[in-house]
Amino acid sequence: MTTAGTELPVQVRAEGRCWKFGDNIPTDRLVKTKYVVEPMSVIVQHVLEDLNPEFPRRVRPGDVVVAGKHFGQSSGRAVAVKALKATGIGCVVADSFARTFYRNCFEVGLPALEIPGVTGLVADGDTLEVDVVAGTFRNRTNGETRSAAPADAFLLEMLQAGGLIKLAAARPELFDRPSGG
Amino acid sequence: MKTFAQKALERASGQADLVPGQIVDAFPDLYMSHTASWRCIKTLERMGVEELYDVDRIAMVMDHISPAQTAKTAAHHSLSREFAARMGITKFYDVNAGIAHVVLMERGHIRPGELIIGTDSHSTIYGALGAFGTGVGFSEITAAWVTGKLWMKVPESIRVEIDGPLPRGTYGKDVMLKLIGDLTADGATYCSVEFAGSYVEGLSISERMTLCNLAMEMGSKNAVVPPDEVTSQYLEEAGVQRDEYEPLLPDPGAEYRQVERVDGATLSPQVAIPHMVDNVVPVEQVAGTKLDQVFIGSCANAKYEDLVIAAEVLAGHRVAPGVRLIVTPASSRVMARAASEGIVSTLLEAGALITNPGCGACAGDGGAMADGEVTLSTANRNFQGRMGSYESKIYLSSPATAAASAIRGVISNPQDLIA
Numbered sequence: 001m002t003t004a005g006t007e008l009p010v011q012v013r014a015e016g017r018c019w020k021f022g023d024n025i026p027t028d029r030l031v032k033t034k035y036v037v038e039p040m041s042v043i044v045q046h047v048l049e050d051l052n053p054e055f056p057r058r059v060r061p062g063d064v065v066v067a068g069k070h071f072g073q074s075s076g077r078a079v080a081v082k083a084l085k086a087t088g089i090g091c092v093v094a095d096s097f098a099r100t101f102y103r104n105c106f107e108v109g110l111p112a113l114e115i116p117g118v119t120g121l122v123a124d125g126d127t128l129e130v131d132v133v134a135g136t137f138r139n140r141t142n143g144e145t146r147s148a149a150p151a152d153a154f155l156l157e158m159l160q161a162g163g164l165i166k167l168a169a170a171r172p173e174l175f176d177r178p179s180g181g
Numbered sequence: 182m183k184t185f186a187q188k189a190l191e192r193a194s195g196q197a198d199l200v201p202g203q204i205v206d207a208f209p210d211l212y213m214s215h216t217a218s219w220r221c222i223k224t225l226e227r228m229g230v231e232e233l234y235d236v237d238r239i240a241m242v243m244d245h246i247s248p249a250q251t252a253k254t255a256a257h258h259s260l261s262r263e264f265a266a267r268m269g270i271t272k273f274y275d276v277n278a279g280i281a282h283v284v285l286m287e288r289g290h291i292r293p294g295e296l297i298i299g300t301d302s303h304s305t306i307y308g309a310l311g312a313f314g315t316g317v318g319f320s321e322i323t324a325a326w327v328t329g330k331l332w333m334k335v336p337e338s339i340r341v342e343i344d345g346p347l348p349r350g351t352y353g354k355d356v357m358l359k360l361i362g363d364l365t366a367d368g369a370t371y372c373s374v375e376f377a378g379s380y381v382e383g384l385s386i387s388e389r390m391t392l393c394n395l396a397m398e399m400g401s402k403n404a405v406v407p408p409d410e411v412t413s414q415y416l417e418e419a420g421v422q423r424d425e426y427e428p429l430l431p432d433p434g435a436e437y438r439q440v441e442r443v444d445g446a447t448l449s450p451q452v453a454i455p456h457m458v459d460n461v462v463p464v465e466q467v468a469g470t471k472l473d474q475v476f477i478g479s480c481a482n483a484k485y486e487d488l489v490i491a492a493e494v495l496a497g498h499r500v501a502p503g504v505r506l507i508v509t510p511a512s513s514r515v516m517a518r519a520a521s522e523g524i525v526s527t528l529l530e531a532g533a534l535i536t537n538p539g540c541g542a543c544a545g546d547g548g549a550m551a552d553g554e555v556t557l558s559t560a561n562r563n564f565q566g567r568m569g570s571y572e573s574k575i576y577l578s579s580p581a582t583a584a585a586s587a588i589r590g591v592i593s594n595p596q597d598l599i600a
Contacts, residue, residue, distance in 0.1 A: 024366050029565075032566060034545060050565070070367035073367065074564065075302055078300075078318035099402055100302055100316050100317070104318040107317075107321050164321060164324050165320050168327075
């Protein structure tokens with residue numbers, strides 16, 4: 001089940017099943033080059049399919065993707081983040097993120113939290129609770145908890161607005177045309 | 182004592198004394214978007230904005246998936262073309278120009294000290310001319326069109342000292358593959374990489390591009406070779422005079438997160454093996470691997486100098502039977518010069534297929550592989566399925582190694598073919 005085409009408001013708290021992935025997953029794996037120009041309704045059916053064919057088929061709103069280090073590495077294609085968001089997941093948590101992927105999460109409005117070592121705390125199908133504003137993580141299945149530094153306040157504001165463009169619409173004063181620069 | 186990154190972001194933000202970790206509003210000098218420009222334009226339409234901050238800072242280059250193969254991609258190109266004409270964007274380069282990064286540098290649009298953002302992760306390449314280049318998302322480019330600014334976190338810096346000269350038959354690509362293998366794909370994540378050492382002093386801009394381009398594959402935010410006389414000469418040829426820019430150099434004694442040293446004298450040709458860029462081995466370890474295709478292209482290694490190296494190796498030889506050698510020059514200027522100086526003839530006589538300039542097979546545009554096939558590529562990525570079948574394999578090397586391997590039909594050390 002996916003939410004392609006129907007935008008949900010961005011929730012900073014996610015509660016859902018864990019989908020666990022490994023280290024150094026490139027954006028090429030999230031959205032293969034051959035799907036980049038397809039509509040999101042097509043792209044979303046293939047997200048991460050090579051690594052787990054069940055993921056695009058069975059992911060449910062609010063589920064949590066947990067990945068290893070350097071998640072979303074290499075190609076800066078923002079469509080990779082948009083596609084992951086369109087699956088309806090509530091949050092992506094990783095040991096660490098690649099720079100462009102992390103940046104694109106806030107731009108697009110996909111909750112993301114970096115928790116070093118998180119992949120050691122979860123198994124596929126565990127029930128997880130994550131709050132990206134509080135910086136808290138709890139695995140309800142095995143009782144493991146962690147806290148992590150949340151992102152900077154203005155990024156969290158961008159996230160809660162639904163991304164950069166929606167923030168610009170909601171808070172135009174933040175984007176006043178500067179007089180110089 | 183400041184790093185290059187501190188100085189560049191101080192200049193772009195108008196703020197003094199920035200420290201790593203600090204977040205600033207920065208005003209980029211140029212916003213590059215490639216074939217994905219249509220996504221930025223659609224976003225702008227949704228915002229309902231028509232007034233832009235400074236159209237002279239907008240550059241668009243139709244380099245991926247070009248020329249269009251389907252009505253859908255043709256419509257994307259058309260949208261960008263019409264938008265550029267309507268808004269008066271003079272730095273619009275159509276499907277005939279080549280790869281955005283190389284085109285913008287050779288046309289004098291990138292200058293030392295500038296902040297350049299692009300919808301392409303390999304925007305780190307602009308450090309070859311002493312600029313701070315970094316990749317961002319589509320809607321961030323759109324926001325920059327409107328507001329002129331975007332947020333930037335001041336990165337920590339890593340200094341990479343490379344001693345030269347390199348042994349015969351080894352190049353900047355071999356340096357970078359070795360470095361990426363040692364530091365791993367996330368070894369420089371969020372960091373600014375500064376190159377230094379005797380190898381980079383006086384180094385050609387072409388090789389500097391290869392260094393700064395590949396730095397992205399260890400996760401870096403930007404990469405830079407401090408500008409010098411070589412930079413000024415390149416810029417003059419591109420139509421940029423010395424009084425039109427202010428180079429930014431790192432201070433001696435600036436603070437680095439780490440310092441890496443590469444002993445160039447002991448370097449041998451390197452190859453990245455499937456399916457990760459940091460799976461790097463000396464060429465001997467994979468010599469003899471049978472090839473179906475060799476690709477000499479991409480923003481990493483399809484500049485004029487790269488084609489010259491390939492032609493030197495291929496001159497008087499033929500591509501091995503059963504092997505497809507695809508050469509995709511980085512830009513139309515590269516192709517024109519290669520044609521006028523006989524490089525194109527040499528490549529054609531050896532049996533190469535020469536395509537139009539652009540990203541080509543690196544971005545999955547032509548040159549796809551069938552199940553079980555193997556390509557040796559001079560590009561910067563070898564992820565599974567990137568060039569066609571998921572059951573195919575991509576190895577990465579320098580143009581010299583690629584050319585030598587094309588002749589023999591198997592991965593080969595080029596050193597005995599180079600005078």
